[in-house]
Amino acid sequence: MSVEYAIIVKNKTRLEALVERFNTKAQARFYIESLGGNFDDYELEHETFHASLSSVQGQLSKVVKYKIIERGFIPSFIFSPNQMIIVIGQDGLVANTAKYSGGIPIVAVNPDEGRYDGVLLPFNTANFITGIEQVLTDKYESKTMCFAEARLNDGQRLLAFNDLFIGAASHVSARYKISYKNNTEEQSSSGLIISTPAGSTGWLSSVFNMAYGVAGLFEKNLKPKKPRLKDNELLFAVREPFQSIRTQTGITAGIIRQPHSIVIESLMPGGGVIFSDGVEADFLKFNSGATATISLATETAKLVLKAVR
Secondary structure (H helix, E strand, C coil), rough: CCCCCCEECCCHHHHHHHHHHHHCCCHHHHHHHHCCHHHHHHHHHHHHHHHHHHHHHHHHCCEEEEEEEEEHHHHHHHCCCEEEEEECCHHHHHHHHHHCCCCCCEECCCCCCCCCCCCCCCEEECHHHHHHHHHCCCCEEEEEEEEEEECCCCCCEEECEEEEEEEEECCCEEEEEEECCCEEEEECCCCCCCCCCHHHHHHHHHHHHHHHHHHHHHCCCCCCCCCCCCCCEEEECCCCCCCCCCCCCCCCCEEEECCCEECCCCCCCCCCCECCCCCCEEEEEECCEEEEEEEEEEEEEECCCCCCC
């Protein structure tokens, strides 16, 4: 593979977003401190990120040409096979970028290891150039990451690197029919979460924490477990299903493997949505008449791993 360009993907810092909102840094400081916040932390985060970004740029310029694009332009940016991607930011930025990467290698850099967990960020500014050089010589190790796919009966589709949410846009109950393994029932709930293996340490783990917390009140010596998925599996969970004359709770969780899927038919006259990876702006309308088929997508992402020496 011949790499001609590296594409650095970054996001605005919280400080940059505040200055954009309030016009000046002084006004942003006044807003945060008037609410009792610590503005110094915003400044420290900003300075640490840009020091890391400068380090990445300086090292990268010695081995390959590069361009920088902001997170907001990712959905409309067309990646090319002769490119590679360097994501510098939080784990969520990797998820948002991966959906549009077209399978080209992603080197993910943690710019602030004291602040971000970095589950999807195997590199830092001190070692990322090794990953870059390995990609340039086509001698790199990578992990193939799968996506969840929601496909509507009108042809629209949405991919998720971490998870899909299906439900109501507000806090009202979602109404729908769910079909899984030849069983179908009508449900009323707070919506469904469909998680990939990458997302199983995120939102899905919160669902597990809630379930074990409630069950632990009534069952002693209950040992909580974390969700573990194989690379070719998705896990769906129904949040707070409600039992009534019309609605059932027989299908509350399950594993989805190829070629199987779950099918959700909306019974909501308005306000129904499907969004991915916690980005509510990236959504499909899911109202009465819409049917969604949820399965593993054919697309994958390639996350470059740190070589173990």
